[in-house]
Amino acid sequence: MEIFRRFSIQRPEPKGELEHVNPFTLVVAVALSAQATDAGVNKATRALFKIADTPEKMLALGEDGVIAHIKTIGLYRNKAKNVIALCRMLIDDFGSQVPKTLEELTRLPGVGRKTANVVMSMAFGIPTLAVDTHVFRIGNRCLMAPGKTPDEVEEQFLKVIPEQYLFHAHHWLILHGRYTCKARKPECEHCVIADLCRSPEKTFDIPAPLVELPPQFIGEAAQ
Template sequence: MSKEDIETLFARFQAQRPDPRGELDYTSAYTLLVAVVLSAQATDVGVNKATGPLFAIADTPEKMVSLGEDAVRDYIKTIGLYRNKAKNVILLSQKLIDEFGSQVPDDRESLVSLPGVGRKTANVVLNIFFGQPTIAVDTHIFRLANRLGLAPGKNVEEVEMALEKIIPAAYVRQSHHWLILHGRYVCKARKPDCRKCIVADLCLFKDKTYSVPAPIVELDSYDNRQSAPDKTGEFLG
């Protein structure tokens, strides 16, 4: 995709959704971190259903450790890989207490030292809570980067590095939100809804499901609550 088309693509995303938000519920850096860890191979909706009751009684590292692994497991048993996730939630909470004064660190190196936290999870927390221009490449972004011809790559790290190089500085902070929401509700894995796509004329994907002219972009022209999400790898811890 050309530099001009990349600029146009993100300008349209910004016009459509000027204030994009992540869909995980949280009240602090800590609850966001736990929610993102739990969201690996699970939907945000499913995670929110589990964390609502959990965070009502354990919204700090101390409270979580006091609650214990068995109880955490019971709260999150509707989420995939819940046994290992419960273990990691307790371990990362204890490490936050022991090594970080119970505070979630605001640098990637420290974050990825926590049990259950990888680069992607760290990037989500750094972006959403600390306002850093990181790009968290999940399955949606990986798919879109390759399908659109935006930043092709063989793995998530290649795509992340490529996106960091080509996305205009004015759009970097919000870019992963726009791409995730577009991948979740429009450019779905099994069958992209090209009829609703506001960047279909820029997309280099050869197998479009519908031929459309350049769209007229309207503010919030789609609402992410109107359709069911694509359940292939939601935010991703």
């Protein structure tokens, strides 16, 4: 409760960093982001989404047209193939509309559980938890939600995240992992939950509190 209370103060309205204009372009952007950075995907899709913001327009480009825009992204050939196949399925099976359920979303080519959860949350406001590399790392490093697979980490997080914080939890964890609890060297000196963290990988060993917290971050659980 205290960890997510502090996250809510630090970032009251967290936003995903993948640029998109509608649920369709969000699905495409998230699918393209696998093994790529959000910044790299945004750079590649800005021009693409200006001319292809619907399944029909994207399908009209064909694989070669999609490749021409995303060739700076890793695995671009396979991703372009999946994007075109995804467009065909959206048109044929879903009336060109992005579905809202996990089961239907994961039917789409190139869309796994993580992508589906991101789309459900960002496009449709459904509280979900998408486990990407940052969320997986934090769950295990901080011992909040240890697990050997993303599904196990998701299951553990859903058991401990207070319901009132679930909607934003995905973005809080991703942004915390991207900018503070980094993979190679976590910046514990800048961490708002450092005194609550149980990680054996802390970059320095100082008894709690590890950081000087502003008054608004200090709750009853931390006093």
